[in-house]
Amino acid sequence: xxxxxxxxxxxxxxxxxxxxxxxxxxxxxxxxxxxxxxxxxxxxxxxxxxxxxxxxxxxxxxxxxxxxxxxxxxxxxxxxxxxxxxxxxxxxxxxxxxxxxxxxxxxxxxxxxxxxxxxxxxxxxxxxxxxxxxxxxxxxxxxxxxxxxxxxxxxxxxxxxxxxxxxxxxxxxxxxxxxxxxxxxxxxxxxxxxxxxxxxxxxxxxxxxxxxxxxxxxxxxxxxxxxxxxxxxxxxxxxxxxxxxxxxxxxxxxxxxxxxxxxxxxx
Numbered sequence: 302x303x304x305x306x307x308x309x310x311x312x313x314x315x316x317x318x319x320x321x322x323x324x325x326x327x328x329x330x331x332x333x334x335x336x337x338x339x340x341x342x343x344x345x346x347x348x349x350x351x352x353x354x355x356x357x358x359x360x361x362x363x364x365x366x367x368x369x370x371x372x373x374x375x376x377x378x379x380x381x382x383x384x385x386x387x388x389x390x391x392x393x394x395x396x397x398x399x400x401x402x403x404x405x406x407x408x409x410x411x412x413x414x415x416x417x418x419x420x421x422x423x424x425x426x427x428x429x430x431x432x433x434x435x436x437x438x439x440x441x442x443x444x445x446x447x448x449x450x451x452x453x454x455x456x457x458x459x460x461x462x463x464x465x466x467x468x469x470x471x472x473x474x475x476x477x478x479x480x481x482x483x484x485x486x487x488x489x490x491x492x493x494x495x496x497x498x499x500x501x502x503x504x505x506x507x508x509x510x511x512x513x514x515x516x517x518x519x520x521x522x523x524x525x526x527x528x529x530x531x532x533x534x535x536x537x538x539x540x541x542x543x544x545x546x547x548x549x550x551x552x553x554x555x556x557x558x559x560x561x562x563x564x565x566x567x568x
Contacts, residue, residue: 302349302562308533310546310554317546317554319539325350326357328558329467329527335363336431337464340370340441342457343517344484345448345471346531348373349562351438352407359405363435366390367409370421370441370458381409385422387429394433408434421458428460439463448474448532449502449510450484451492452519465525468517470510472532474502475541491515504541508548528557 307328308319322328331339339354341347355365367379375381380400382393390410394401401408410430411419421427421439430437442457444450448471459466474482479489479498489498492513498506510516511528518526528549530542539559546554 302353302564304353305561305563306533308559310543310557310559312551312555315551317543317551319543319559322558324357325353325558325560328560329529330556330558331465331525331527334464335435336437337435338428338431338437338439338460338462340439340457340459340463340466341469342442342452342459342466342519343469343511344444344450345446345469345473346529346560346562347440347442347444347469350467350469350529350531350560351440352376352379353562355407355438358436359407362404364401364405364433365407365436365438366430366434367407367438368411368421368427368430368440369419370424370427370439370460371443372414372418372420373411373440375417375419376409379407379409381419383413383419384410385412386426387422387432390430391433424458424460428462431462441466444484447484448472448482449507451486451488451510451516453485453488457520459520463524465527466518466521467527467529468511469529469531470507470517470545472530472538472541472545475504475507475545476501478502504544505548507545511545512549512553526556528553530557530559531562533559533561
């Protein structure tokens, strides 16, 4: 996937507007520190956004490792080393200097898993990957490819030392039935004051999940938190993104990015 457009939400005099940005990194507005761990949680677009951010950061000369604390598909178009510990990754980098000679690079790692996936290594090992890179990107949640999610008790799986959490949602859930678009929609009572939701998902519903400490913001504590609204692929979806941001209020709207991606050309 390639980034088509990225926006930040500008809040001026109480009015919310989409402000075009040159990159996802710029739209997110996360203060850069080295090394740093960025964790992706929530629903639709985590993996695509994570690789987009990896490429942007490597283009800035950053050494980037991409991994997961749960499961992700093993990419076919990336440098991948299967590893259960940070030392194996270190040895791979040392023995393949020709792949890592440039100032910026991206490496994907994790333990081999079924169905063409890689799974996370033990958190104590995962956290030590910061010894090898400038930025560690971690997919810390799973949603079975659904656009919005409510986490269960032991989710998300955030590494210690995480600097920022990026909570994701796909706009294709707006106006659609809960049971079709929300992963673990049966857990809606934990976000909506004991009420089990039914019918169709509204912008206000999405806003509540994205900002709730029982929803996508779960476990964030004192970390930086950014909201990433994906699939803003047409004017209607852009309007929906603004409606979600408005329902969140300016406190959270100013920490929100909106994106649209396009498929890579395939020969």
